[in-house]
Amino acid sequence: MPPQTLFEKLWNQHLVCPETPDTPAVLYIDLHLIHEVTSPQAFTVLKERGLKVRCPDRTFATMDHSTPTLTEQVFGGVPITNDSAARQIARLEENCREQGIELLDLQDQRRGIVHVIGPELGLTRPGSTIVCGDSHTSTHGAFGALAFGIGTTEVGHVFATQCLLQRRPKTLAIDVTGELPRGVAAKDLILAIIGRIGVAGGTGHVIEYRGDAIRALSMEERMTVCNMSIEAGARAGMIAPDQTTFDYLRGRPFAPRGEDWDRAVQRWQQLPTDAGARFDRQVEIDASSLEPMITYGTHPGMVMPISGNVPSHPGDAVFDKALRYMGLTAGESIRNKPVQVVFVGSCTNARLSDLRQAADVLRGNRIAGGVRMLVVPGSQPVKQAAEAEGLDRIFVEAGAEWRESGCSMCIGMNGDTVAAGQYSVSTSNRNFEGRQGAGARTLLASPATAAATAIRGRVTDPRELLS
Amino acid sequence: MKTKPITTLKSTTVALPVTNVDTDQIIPARFLTTTTREGLGRHAFADWRYGPDGTPKADFVLNRPEAQGCRILVAGRNFGCGSSREHAPWALLDCGFQAVISSEIADIFRSNALKNGLLPIAVEESVNDWLLAHPGAEITIDLEQTTLTLPDGRSVTFPIESFARYCLLNGVDQLGFLLGRDAQITAFESTHP
Structure with missing residues (x-):
């Protein structure tokens, strides 16, 4: 088999039907994260067509966008000021109950921003496909997942079939060499990358961030980098899993355990881009020259x-x-x-x-x-x-x-x-x-x-x- | 389930000569606390279209008399960047637009637009520049031929994903196609970890 990139391995492993000139690929989705703002219209379509969520156990819900952050509104019983936000939250609760989807509701002590809780709970795993009706789904790519934002119609497609119709994107390698100077953060690195390639520089591409400076980042820093891939227009951003990834995930509530864990790590170790694999484009950045x-x-x-x-x-x-x-x-x-x-x-x-x-x-x-x-x-x-x-x-x-x-x-x-x-x-x-x-x-x-x-x-x- | 087929579209244009129009401009987030897709047109470009007191700004293109009834919006490079909110194409459709032309259209917006019958048409920079410089031009978009015809008769082709084009031309919805792959999906699931 010719050498493959991380992205190509994930793409091939999730092909239900390959693409043809006439039809896009049918791509299987391992994890569907949902929230209150981009899901209600998709649930409505599902109901209108008499369909059920195909894999409730691959679907996970939280509320984050329109929820208040004042303690008295979250825990103290003070009503949410905006009626339509309150209705949206109630609708998510109702829809998840009806479809048997696990939901972290407003007062759940595990609740949070969808792209923070996925990794935190160990739902986000290397080698998986992850989608959410939110463009910052690219965050999860930090674990070597293929993760991207979708619109509400596609949320409905995943509800009904656990699949999406997708054309294969191009690949862009961003090699970050050197070491980030003291006082220069992962956020500064990704802002510098966007400044360099532009807000449409990644359009049509999946980015793989590589190089010594990326390897040296913690998982939380890697998430910051992948998170803003969409701000460069990219479909997704990814970082190959390594020991840092495995150390972060081990023991998380939804992470595999025991022998399952060992087998999973063995699989994940096969994911990094092979030597000699080709990218459609390549960009190099020197981390040591960066400033805040x-x-x-x-x-x-x-x-x-x-x-x-x-x-x-x-x-x-x-x-x-x-x-x-x-x-x-x-x-x-x-x-x-x-x-x-x-x-x-x-x-x-x-x-x-x-x-x-x-x-x-x-x-x-x-x-x-x-x-x-x-x-x-x-x-x-x-x-x-x-x-x-x-x-x-x-x-x-x-x-x-x-x-x-x-x-x-x-x-x-x-x-x-x-x-x-x-x-x-x-x-x-x-x-x-x-x-x-x-x-x-x-x-x-x-x-x-x-x-x-x-x-x-x-x-x-x-x-x-x-x- | 059938949708309304789209074959050709002939209309005058509204020109918005702004690059990187993000979906937060197309519909600001404060209007996303809704559970339906209807009625979003009045919020389209809300912060550019209305003053702080809600009165329409006379100088914004969509508020000009000649913009009324136009079904094609022309904008600068990288239209629809940012958030994945499908409320953006819903709002534009509700405003009466049936096509958006730009020299580059952001990935998620393009995908969302195609699923709702809003044609995302990417043309070469020079054609886009001409269209931006000639607001109100009457143009024809032919989805069958994938051509855009300018008032002087000049035609240019535009790229459009073949399956999305097929679905739009025949009024076929993509979910129906996916549901038809149930046997393959089940077979895939039986071996997928």
């Missing part, structure tokens, strides 16, 4: 080193419109720009290690007057683990708000928003216009940059506080 990164515009490709100046593109009306929206001018430095909001959270950067990085910077400091800082753990288990090591006290004593888990200010459809015109340094994944609230101005950065910025009330290079 920050976005200045209205998509994640409008990004620069934090020490840089906002670039200029004379004659580019769309670029100028983005700068006007952001209230920035070409040539100006972004450092020391006053900010009003700092958000540490989202499926990109709300795992325990992210919270630790923010807490390390904040420890013993207070956030600047006039800054509102929200720290929203990615899941309830992350919250409990953070509290067990006292991170919550560091945040609260610094003057930040410590919330229950959810998508929160990343998407601004749950009560947590940034006001029009305000600057927000956010550890989330999208700086699109209005993403954090109508008129909000988002600057994407790492948890350490967010925390350093909160202390000074101005955009701050975290390395200045790490000495």
Whole structure:
């Protein structure tokens, strides 16, 4: 057999029917994650056609997008302010009950952002195909899974058949050599990659992140990298499984046990890309030359080193419109720009290690007057683990708000928003216009940059506080 | 289950000369707390279309009198990037659009559009630039021939996934095709770990 990439192995192992010129491949889906926002219309179609969910045991539900993060609303019986969000949550409960799907409901202590809980529970496994009606499903690729976001019609297809019709995407290898300098995070690496290849640089491709710098990342850092693959337009992002992957998964609630575990690891060890396998495209990045990164515009490709100046593109009306929206001018430095909001959270950067990085910077400091800082753990288990090591006290004593888990200010459809015109340094994944609230101005950065910025009330290079 | 077949579409265009139009612009997230797919058109491009008090902005293309009744939207490169929300094509269809033209269309948006009968048409940059510079041009999209014909009679072909095209032309829905593969799926499951 010719040498194969990680992606090709997974693709071939999940082919129910191969593709032909006339028809796409029928691809089997091992795990279908669902949430309250993109599933109700798919359940409706299923009911209208008299169909059942084919594999409830391969389907797992949580609620995260439109759920509140205020403790009194999650646990204290205070009603959810937005009626339609409350209805959406009730509908998910009803649909999961009817179809026999396991659901982590609002008060479940395992609940959290769908892309945080999958790995945490050991549902996410190397070599599997994983889909969810959410574009950040690419996160799970960190485990050597083929994981991608789908629309609601496709959610219905997976409900009814456990399969999807797919044309085979192309492959893009991103080789990251060298070592990330101190104070430069996985978030900075992925922002730099997006800056390099552009927001459509990965369109039609599945990315495999490779190289020494990737091998050196923890699983949580790998998830941050794969998470933002979609911001480069890619279908999915993947990292070959290794001992780091196996060590993370062993003993997780849904991970295989005993002999099953040993057999699974043997299978997973066969997955990495074979020597001599070919990619459709290849890009090389030197990690050792990177700095903390920050976005200045209205998509994640409008990004620069934090020490840089906002670039200029004379004659580019769309670029100028983005700068006007952001209230920035070409040539100006972004450092020391006053900010009003700092958000540490989202499926990109709300795992325990992210919270630790923010807490390390904040420890013993207070956030600047006039800054509102929200720290929203990615899941309830992350919250409990953070509290067990006292991170919550560091945040609260610094003057930040410590919330229950959810998508929160990343998407601004749950009560947590940034006001029009305000600057927000956010550890989330999208700086699109209005993403954090109508008129909000988002600057994407790492948890350490967010925390350093909160202390000074101005955009701050975290390395200045790490000495 | 049959859907309405689509063969040709003739319409004037609305031009939105913006690159990287993301699905958060097409329909902002605050309108996603719904459990149906109907009625989303009034929220399409909400933050570009309406002022903070909800009044339509006169200078936004969709609000201009000449945009009314146009069924083809032309936009800059990388249309539909970002979130996987199918609410984006639902909102555009509800606004009366039946095709979106761009020099590049994001993967998930394209897939979602095709499943709802909204034609995602990717054309060469030069053709797209011409269309953006000539809003209101009457063009014809022929799905059978996979051609787009400009007002001067010039025709260009566009790529479209063959199965999606077949389904649109014949009003066949893709779920029906997948359900027809039940025996193969069951056989696959019997050996898949």
